[in-house]
Amino acid sequence: MSERILIEGNEAVALALKLIDPDVVAAYPITPATEVVQKFAEYVADGEVVTEFVAVESEHSAMSACIGASTAGGRVMTATSSQGLGLMWEMLYIAASLRRPITMAVANRALSGNINIHCDHSDTMGARDAGWIHLFSENTQEIFDNMIQAVRIAEHPDVRLPVMVCYDGFVISHAREVIESLSKEEVQSFVGKHKASLSLLDLEPKTVGPLDLQDYYFEHKRSQAEAYKAVPGVIEAVGQEFGKAFGRSYAQVEEYNMDGAEVALVALGSTNGTIKDVVDGMNESGKKVGLLKIRAFRPFPAELVRASLSKVKAVGVFDRSMTFGGWGNPLFTEIRSAMYGTSGNGCCCGPCIPILDRVYGLGGREISMAEIEQYADEVLAVAKGEQVELIDYIGVR
Amino acid sequence: MSKIRPDASWKELPEGGIIPEGGTSATFKTGDWRSERPVWNGESCIHCLTCWINCPDSSILVVDQKMTGIDYDHCKGCGICASVCPPKVNAITMVTE
Amino acid sequence: MAQMTEIRWHGRGGQGAKTAAYLLAEAVMGDDAYIQAFPEYGPERMGAPVRAFVRISKTPIRMHCPVLSPDIVVVLDPTLMKAVDVTEGVPEDAVFIINSTEGPAEVRQQLGINTGRVYTVPALKIAMETIKRPIPNTVMLGAFAKATGLLDVDALKERVRAQLGSKLRPDVIQGNMDAIDRAAQEVQEG
Incomplete structure (x- = not known):
């Protein structure tokens, strides 16, 4: 029990x-x-x-x-x-x-x-x-x-x-x-019970991890x-x-208050809990903010992300790590890539949705509810046409 | 498990890139790497098996503790067998391919 | 967001602020409350000012952000009132529970506050007389129970006994029980 x-x-x-x-x-x-x-x-x-x-x-x-x-x-x-x-x-x-x-x-x-x-x-x-x-x-x-x-x-x-x-x-x-x-x-x-697909102890001869050159490596x-x-x-x-x-179901992603949301925030890990409380507060005051929590980052649930975020007018991504010298940071690049269609020519099907990236919380820097709300307000402003920095930071001096 | 063909596609390969059988090096013929081949003289051979001990490619064929010849499918022609054969016996000589 | 109580503990490394926060969390959990208890991990050493936090709620606690505006502040060491700002971020109706040999009026003056509720208890003296060691955390828990009514003094004793029972000698356990009782009796409000 x-x-x-x-x-x-x-x-x-x-x-x-x-x-x-x-x-x-x-x-x-x-x-x-x-x-x-x-x-x-x-x-x-x-x-x-x-x-x-x-x-x-x-x-x-x-x-x-x-x-x-x-x-x-x-x-x-x-x-x-x-x-x-x-x-x-x-x-x-x-x-x-x-x-x-x-x-x-x-x-x-x-x-x-x-x-x-x-x-x-x-x-x-x-x-x-x-x-x-x-x-x-x-x-x-x-x-x-x-x-x-x-x-x-x-x-x-x-x-x-x-x-x-x-x-x-x-x-x-x-x-x-x-x-x-x-x-x-x-x-x-x-x-x-564990059913091993392979056992070195079964006396059947086999080779694990052999040399694998131009001939087979690519196929492997x-x-x-x-x-x-x-x-x-x-x-x-x-x-x-x-x-x-x-009694507790899980999926690759979790939508929180995304029905009728005008903008969505996207995050990984414990910050999602704090964002949920912020979203509740903002919804109560009439601000249409939702959350898409990513539980499975690999494999990346691109189709679910696209289906969910296609409904909103702007997206705010939280990244708790950096890709130095990259164009945006890990979660952002996945989200943006997912939002550009999967059809043969990979074109941007449907409306082009602005997606912001904010690096936060590096090295344990805490993020407050006020900072999350401020970001959500920024995303709401972007949904209305305001121009802001695409890739930026939260909580750095 | 059937033999993995050189032209096998990714769909035909065993999971995890393992080789699910033993002794697969026997199917890999290295005999054509040779520039010189060892030639064995059964008349003078004393079956001391020093060549069998030293051959790095297990290419000395032995039946019932007697040398019977050389596996030319795998012998790379390194010449170790000829060099370790006792000088008084001199049962293996290297000749150009 | 549902009603939630946030508590901030101020102590010095080694005084048991984290243990006190955890004991409180255990004691108030019961069958239906949701709890979050976490210390602040910095480069602290024995004697350095440290903080620990507890959130108590009737609904699941989702937020994982710092406690910025605690409803209750517990100070395990009176010298901390000079070393750090124990009033930081607190609302007007905050409750302070302070280890001090001085009374609430003097402590109010020290902290420069005239709102909320201030409770004092001579925790170090009680600890030395009961536990025989300068560890004020269970005394402060006794004072906390009495001052806030968030948990019953007897329930607290039962929980502390269960928690420390396997780690400490029987006479030390009894000392802790006495410490809680005396704290509940001697805590002053003002």
């Missing part, structure tokens, strides 16, 4: 890991995800899980061990953040290329330099091309639920790709919130690209099944 508990974000991840009880966890602690590994190590020491816990000497080793354990046929999970994710870099690509269904919790944290331990999305955004599925969490409940769904998504026979469950460092990782927990039986029955990448087409349907199906089982 579900139970209301007050729990820190990282502890919620560790609790989900405990209830999933994977075969192998190989992890290296790093702020602000340390408590995930610390708490889970306690569960291992107390015999509450059967998991083989591998205390590795670096994140590169952590992901390497995860890939090895997954290739041996195990259900494998890990957690990291920021520089730790950076150290995993080359192994992230290998995990995805080998189609290893590894699940990883990532407490989003800024990348050095200078050294910063607080939240922004630079770490996972940098890894957005590595081939992982990226699910963002708005609050502690969503991290817990996303971890459990991630196992099903990753291991689905049409998918078999690694998933990272992203949650805002400190904002969520170190805040206590009330969640509805689940029992071990409920989680076990939802995730089911092309075949990998195909795998992502099945992911949206699986994310939606697993999200609905989760809803049927436990």
Whole structure:
């Protein structure tokens, strides 16, 4: 039965890991995800899980061990953040290329330099091309639920790709919130028994990760690209099944007060919660602002985004990371790309909707409701024809 | 698993780029890399198998602990076998292809 | 937005501001309340001014932004009133609960406020006499319960016992129980 508990974000991840009880966890602690590994190590020491816990000497080793354990046929999970994710870099690509269904919790944290331990999305955004599925969490409940769904998504026979469950460092990782927990039986029955697609232990000879040159590499990448087409349907199906089982449904995106909205805000992670409160307040005073929350950033739900944002007159994107020297920042470039049609010639079908980009919250800089409202007002003004900076910042001196 | 053809499209490749069978290097003929070929003289061979131990391409053919010849499909002509053959025996000589 | 109570804790690194915020969160949660409790993580060290926040609501709490205008301010260390602005952003009807050997009138003067409600409790003295250590957080929780009525003193004691029970010796637990009782008795309003 579900139970209301007050729990820190990282502890919620560790609790989900405990209830999933994977075969192998190989992890290296790093702020602000340390408590995930610390708490889970306690569960291992107390015999509450059967998991083989591998205390590795670096994140590169952590992901390497995860890939090895997954290739041996195990259900494998890990957690990291920021520089730790950076150290995993080359192994992230290998995990995805080998189609290893590894699940990883990532407490989003800024990348050095200078050294910063607080939240922004630079770490996972940098890894957005590595081939992982990226699910963002708005609050502690969503991290817990996303971890459990991630196992099903990753291991689905049409998918078999690694998933990272992203949650805002400190904002969520170190805040206590009330969640509805689940029992071990409920989680076990939802995730089911792991069916490995491949095992190095079955004595059938095979080669994993061979040299792959001009002759086959391109075909292998092309075949990998195909795998992502099945992911949206699986994310939606697993999200609905989760809803049927436990009362909380999930999708790739979440529309909030978008019916009749004149403008839309778009964001990732915990800021969505704050935006919802701002949207409520503005709606009450007659301002038609809605929110499109992006839960699945990879694969990017371009068609859903287009369907949703085509209804409004202007869009305001929140970006919590930067692409230095790029034309706009990660979420903005995805949104803009999605808004230019998919027909053969890729032309801008329908009305050309102004889309603004605002970088905010780097290195843990907080964003207030007043700042969000000010941005929403700016987007409303743009919808009425006012000219503003297309790409700009919120909350920087 | 059927053999992966050189002209296979991406749709035909195994998931994750694995090679789902063993011993696939046997299908890759490296014999045409040779500029010199080892020629074995069965009359003088004492079957010490020093060439078999040293051949980097497992191209010395052996049946019941006796050398029976050379696998020219895979021998790259490196000449190690000729060079390790005991001088008094001299059962392998390199000749130009 | 539904009615929500926001609380800001001021302490010094090591005094247990985070623990106090978490204990309060646990104690008020009950069957229906929604809670958010989070410390402010900076480069703090033992003794540095730190803050922790609690939000309490009857509906799910969605916002993840800083508490800028707290309804209740708790100050664990009287010297903080000189070191930081504990009145920052507070509304006119704010409630202050302050660890001080001085009474509410003197504290009002120090803070330069003449609105809202000010409660004082000599938390350090009570802590030394009950817990035998200069850790004022459970004393302040007792004062908080009495001053705000947001939680019952007995419920608080039960929760603190459950929370600290596995970590502390029985005599220290009893000290904490006494600390809460005395705080509830000795807190002054003015």
